Amino acid sequence: MAEVVEILVGVGVAVGVVVGLFLAANLLLDQATQRYTLFSTSAGAFVGALVGALANSGGWFLGGPAWPIGGAVLGAAAGAGLGQRRPPSLARRRRIVERLRPTVFLAPAFLFIAVALVAPTLRTIYLSVRGRRGEELVGADNYRSVLEDRSIFTLDGVGDILTSRLFLLAVGLAAVTAVVTVARARIAHRDIDLGGPGPVLSMTGVAILVVLAAVGTLRAVLWNNLYWVVFVTLVSTAVGLGIAVLADRARGESLAKSLIFMPMAISFVGASIIWRFVYAYTPAGRDQIGLLNAVWVGGGGEPQAWIQQAPWNTLFLIAIMIWIQTGFAMVILSAAIKAVPTELLEAARVDGASDGQVFWRITIPQIRPTLAVVVTTLVIVVLKVYDIVKVMTNGEFGTNVIANQMFDEAFINRDLGRGSALAVLLFVSVVPLMVINVRRSRRDAA
């Protein structure tokens, strides 16, 4: 119990200090219009204390409280003198308040952002062009050594993609799609329509087959990240959309949606344990305790150690992320679907459109901006994937990803240069999405 109290007190102090400082700064600013000397004295003391502390901790003198206190006294004296001798006009004081108020509101947040986000980001970029300990400048060596590491990036196996069965299947599907699309257009005497459900779905299928072919032959940390991004984004968005449509006005809609959404509340570590249990393997002849192997053996297969068998094990890890993120996609898309104007849907139905046509020609175009948001959010989340890989395989069996490699380089091999270079790679791959987000927010604001 004592510990609970201790924690509560600590939290109370931390929150109290934050809010208290904000209140005090605002109170102080309020004095500027009425009691200007008080304002200038305390402002001077505040600035003086900061400068004194900064100078002191550098070790100019012995340290201790002398410097900040001395600075505060000097600053207060200077502020008082200034305020007494040349007090500004009331209009000017009002302007001072007007100018400083946004600073008081923004400074606390910006201070934390600067210390815990911006400065570290800049320093990581700086460290990425320096040696193991950050001591000497090495230029692009870290990037070179990372990209030349064949476990991180390789093009071996690119050629094998072209001859793999999955790729041939993809080519076949693409050809069939092309023929069918052209033939349908000819028969109906219309222009070729690439935006219809047929071509779009089968071209998505082609893309998935090609990436699957790559999974089968091309393995490296960077490629694995690509597979994660492609599969999680595609499958979570598609399944989430599907569930949102199925659940729309279905019986028990909210319960069904809660259950699909529930994995969002479970930690990645917890989810990984749940799924390790699903993939659990016991040798043939014994009862399978893992759900997947039980089904597999029930269907006549040999029990498999799913997460240890490259190359397809990565897909079993990806499935966990899909399980978690589909709920997110579903919730967002479901809200967007409900926001489609009913008049639009009814008008289309009156014109004789089928349910499928209404969905494809009205609903999808209407929710396209939301689809874009879901996709960008998912890509940003998935690029950073760490916990699942760490808990499931620790990056072994060919399942490693950038974030895990980065952690190992920086904190286990203690090579800050290489670790930082990997972090920067991750950062660079997020930049395009950052630009998209900024553009979107500017457009929304306009």
Next chain:
Amino acid sequence: MTAVAPVVRGPDRRKVGTRLHAALGAVPTFVLWIVVGLWTLPTLGMFVSSFRPEQDVKTTGWWSVVSDPQLTLDNYRSVFDTAGTDAPNMWQHFLNSLAITVPATLIPLALAAFAAYAFAWMDFKGRGWMFVGVVALMAVPLQMSLVPLLQLYTGGAHITLFEQTFTLFPDLDLAGSPTAVWITHVGSALPLAIFLLHNYMASLPKEILEAARIDGADHPTIFWRLVLPLSVPALAAFGIFQFLWVWNDYLVALTFVGGAPDAAPMTIRLASLSGGRGQDWHLLTAAAFVSTALPLAVFFALQRFFVRGLLAGSVKG
């Protein structure tokens, strides 16, 4: 209404069609619930297994509980009982999680509310560009801050100018303490928090605020008396989102308190159990459930706000 019309018109042919249509109409619901079942099965497996005796969990599938319903609380007892080992108690990890999560939720909430108000209702130079900066920072991967922050917490930050060393950030020896973890979370959460709260505050009706200004209220008064109370839904939404995020975090905790088992939150304990006692499914499932119990309770109780928060962040215009 379409169900009634054919009956009035009468011919039997239509009735049959309606019945078929009704049957087909149930198919989506049926498919939906199959998907829901599939989605819930893994969690159900964990939940059921955590109550089964060790021997059963290790030798038979959890679904055999249907034919052989033997349940026990022993697994939970062993998860909480660490007598005879030097590992900290599960209760200790629970408290550590709390000591990290509560400040990491409340502090960004307060700071972001101040900043969001400024962005939404104050005029100042560079407002547009600063907000663009905030939006851009939302996407910066956490990995970019880990190495420098660990250095900051273990050695402070110093700069040398004119042969004098200035300490920009004192060496507070924070690594291994919950403080290091929550400061990191505060920094990385603020851009999203400011963005969400700004979107909400900016959508409040302008007239109310203008009326308050005309009545002579200054910004602090408007903020505390008007905007903050009106923004409770958005604050709750972000609060829940952040609570779940921090409670479930593993990477930040591992980086800053990974070497200090006494300060470790539950996710770290769970992951190390999984690595060290990977086949002790009776313990793993119980521990996993213990660590998810609170977030699940929060999630189900306050789901409405959580969903609203997600929507505010992503569905606009």
